[in-house]
Amino acid sequence: MSPADDPAAPPVRPLRGAVVGLGMMGRHHARLLQTAGVTTFAGAVDPEGDRHGAVGDPALVFPTVHRLLDRPADERPEIAIVAVPTEEHLPAVLDLVAGGVHVLVEKPLAESPAVARELIAAVRAAGVHGAVGHVERCNPALRELRRRVLGGQLGQVFHVATERLGPFPARIRDVGVVKDLATHDLDLVGWLGGSGVTTLAAQTQHRMGRPHEDLVNVVGRLEDGTTFTTMVDWLSPTKVRQxxxxxxxxxxxxxxxxxxxxxxxxxxxxxxxxxxxxLRGVSEGDVTRYALSRREPLLVELEAFCALVRGDEDPGAVTLDEGLAAVDLADAVLRAAASQETVRVLPVRATDTEEIR
Known part of the structure; x- marks a missing residue:
């Protein structure tokens, strides 16, 4: 039982939290760090300043991580959320963990499996906690879906299918749909299906004149024989998330x-x-839409990360190994699309990236 679930437990001191990057995601992290009551706000880092007005006190906006950390011990952050562009994750994490700060890194963990492993090694060497912001795992519909699947409501699972479609977000400049969006789904298929991906094939398209792909279709198989399909694009004129x-x-x-x-x-x-x-097919039966308790997924993610840092049992945070697995899968998708061949996926070995707990 965590302290939050035990009414007899003493009050838990909020951790001092900061965010690195005040862009599309970072500004929402800044809002929760300041208002959710889970943390006390220790500052934000962005060389362009607070262009979205996300921070209440301008004195708490810093141009670099070094300036954020160059303060008295009781003002420095204990945890930080890394929400800069993907290729800037590693430098930010290196600076933070060198200062003893626990890090929650937005997904994808890194731009390549090699860089992801370097990042994990740095967290491990520093003796701090790390987690990855795969926020879709905190969506109430997906959490309840997984609970029902693992509880046996469907019996044997045959297939997992995801669709993540919509217009192009102008904020994206460093990656294509595979690393920016499909990493959500590549993480979800195994998490929902209950086993890891073993093989996959993929097709991509480039329709917008960018060096990176703007559509991907993936088909694959999990360890237990369950099949999956994932469709992601930046070409659809309406958002679909199913x-x-x-x-x-x-x-x-x-x-x-x-x-x-x-x-x-x-x-x-x-x-x-x-x-x-x-005939052995099925027919239409009853349809039930469940009433769900809805909490903001980013807040649930922040609470899980704080629970991890405090040492709670089963905090629910997405581990660095799981973040690495998603990056490995994204790399496999791009290799499969380039080669036009089915790719076998090797499991991530925990001994290669053992986390400090």
Missing amino acids: TRVLGERGMLVADTLTADLTFYANGEVTSEWDAART
């Missing part, structure tokens, strides 16, 4: 834009027609 898990008893469908979860049960239909009795 995850489907199909099993022997029906299908669960999560819409992560609205945080809705719906169960489509297999129907029970009898037939007096002898020839039809030999």
